[in-house]
Amino acid sequence: MYFDGASRSPDGKKQENPKNNKAGIGIVFVTPDNAIITHSFALSEGCSNNEAEYEAVIAGLELALQIPIEELSIYGDSELVVKQLHGEYIVKKTSLIPYHERADQLLSQFRKTHIFHVKRRTNARADSLASLAASLTLPDSKTITITIGERRVLQPLKEVSDLVPILVVTTKGENDEDWREPFITYLQHGRLPEDKVKRIEVRCGATKFVLWKDGTLYKRSLDGMYMRCIAKERIQEVMAETHAAWGMDIIGPFVPPSLAGYRYILAATDYFSKWAEAVALKDIKSTVVSEFIQTHIIYRFGISESIIMDNGQPFRSDALNKLFTKYKIKNNHSSRYHAPANGLAEAFNKTLCKLLKKMVDKNKKAWHEKLQEALWAYRTSHRTPTQATPYSLVFGGEAVLPLEVQIPSLGVAIQESLTEDESARVRLAELEALDERRLYAQQNLEIYQQRMANVFNKRVRLCSFKKEDLVLMVRTPIVVSRRTKGKLEPKWKGPYVIEKVYFNGAYFLITMDGDRIIPPTNARFLKRYYP
Known part of the structure; x- marks a missing residue:
């Protein structure tokens, strides 16, 4: 705390009676994180310079006790006041004795205080505030309070x-x-x-x-x-970008199946928070996919704007179409044989499989028992794109890990020391900061995606087509282990006509006579056809 007092006569001449002076005080608090809290008061009655200095100390101590503060370092440029508070000087002047006693009484209420004498230039901010208050021209018996509230000082x-x-x-x-x-x-x-x-x-x-x-x-x-x-x-x-889009995919089949007969994992990942949901399944059916979307996405996080999935048979059915129509969810299918079109789901698949491999090193058929534990590890891990954990972006605070309970961490120790009201205030503060946390994560995500796109685009030779262009398509299915009819088998089939151009290099194709529709295909599997 920096303090200063100022007393001056209205006409600039020395007054025999200090009561005729105009006096003001300035107080500056500097918090441990360098935040600035400033106060300036014009005193209702005139006083001497030393009395104004004491007024500043007393007002500052009273404000500090209201904040509240337990330890306080006090800086002032009045050598007399500082040394009297230290006990180095005796208070001889009768008018200063009440001030000194009041200041001592307030100092005793702090756990620890330090008082230092500094030069005027070091105390310039408090000095300016005191001079400002003292220089104000006010009617008699009129009090004005100039308070610069708790704030941070604007930087150039x-x-x-x-x-x-x-x-x-x-x-x-x-x-x-x-x-x-x-x-x-x-x-x-x-x-x-x-x-x-x-x-x-x-x-x-x-x-x-x-x-x-x-x-x-x-x-x-x-x-x-x-x-x-x-x-x-x-x-x-x-x-709306929070939980606005989910990516879904199927992992498997696992061969051999788990001890309970599970062969697949149906997984969904939120494109914003990276929160993931997954269940082990013995068989994949469209009715199971529909139930998963309702139970693990809609009933937990609300109706999503869109769900992205590949062109697998379980993702194409009347049951799913009815569900999407009922809740007005956009059902976007990724380009065939182009994993980056649903890159988030594919990336999560790899991460989940790596986690399961580490957890079931001894008994690989028990992977279904470790699935939820693997999800917990993923949800509470820091994700590079958002610079946050999925758990914190969904619930507003970090999860308490089992190890933190077994060997109490600082966070757990602090939480246990809080009262019920204090815990409620802390949780309320977390929830109030959740929107800002999510927006910060969104900014990090956009920066990360742009950086990845720049790196990828440097290695890609752009190939674009327009509507009604004729193209050839790579013969599918594209499976490395597939036996071919020999080296003379054509690698391309077609030609096809581009009926519609999608965003990010996907195209909707039809046959030349228009009687067959080809699912969306990425440009990397197409080349121009020259009749």
Whole structure:
């Protein structure tokens, strides 16, 4: 805590009676994470400089006890006050004795305090606040309090040139006006709204915002991250990405089957949080897939916007079509024989199989017993694309692992020491921060995907077609172990006509006479046909 007091006469001349002076005090708190809390008060009665210094100390100590603070380091540029509080100087002046006694009483309520004398330039911020309050011209018996609330000091724009934009969901009011406009106008032109309430709201809130060169508004979070502010109409667009799409796939058959006769794993992965659901099955039927979607996706996470799956027979049935129609879910089928089209599901399949191999090293037929344990390990592991665990993005906090209970971790020890009310407040804070956590994960995911796409595209020779082009398609099924009729067997079949062009290099084909429809096929399995 830095403190300072200032006393000056209204006309600049020395006053015989200090009561005729104008006095003010300034207090600056610096938290362990370098956050700044500043207060400035104009005193209702005049006083001497030393009395103003004591007023500043007392006001600061009272504020510190309200926060509350147990340990406090105190810095002031008044050598007299500091050494009197240390006990090095005796308080001889009668008018200062009540101040000293009050300051001692407040200091005794802290567990530990340290008091230091510093030069005026080190105490410049508190000195400026005290001078500001003392210089205000006020009617007699009129009290004014200038409080710069708990906030972070705005940094110069040159220090935030490496902003990392993050979409922030924030709304101010229910009208159609863009909530960002008042802050942008104030930061850019210094103009405030006409409404008194909005003037206060904008003036106080603007300290948390930064306006970048291109007119984009960013908000500085408590951890120092600069978050991009978005318009109200984009809120649903951004938040809808949570559990908006799932990728489904079938793992197996496992040969030999497990001890209980299970041969397959039906798995689904959320494209945003990377949360995964999986069940062991003895046989794959469309009715089982339909039940899995309802039980493990819809009933747990709500109705998804879309589900991506391959062209396997269990994923093409009337039962599934009825389910998707009922809940208005988009059923997207990936391109045939092109694993990247449903890359998330394929990646999870590999990860899950690796986990199961490590868990069933001795008895490989017991993999079905370790499936849920493998899912637990996956859900609580840090995922590189989102820089978070799937568990934290779904529930708002990290899971307590079994090992943390057996050998209590710091988190468990802290949780056990909390009261019921404190635990509720901690959980509420986690839930309030969940949206921001998810938006931060979404930003990391987009950056990761762009980075991977850039690396992949460097090695890919782009091949594109347009509607009504004639193409040949690789003869399928594409199975390495498949016996061929010999080296003279054609590797391409067709020609086919491109009926529709999809996003990311997938094409819908029909035969030349239009009587047969070919499922969507990726461009890597096509080549141009020249009659």
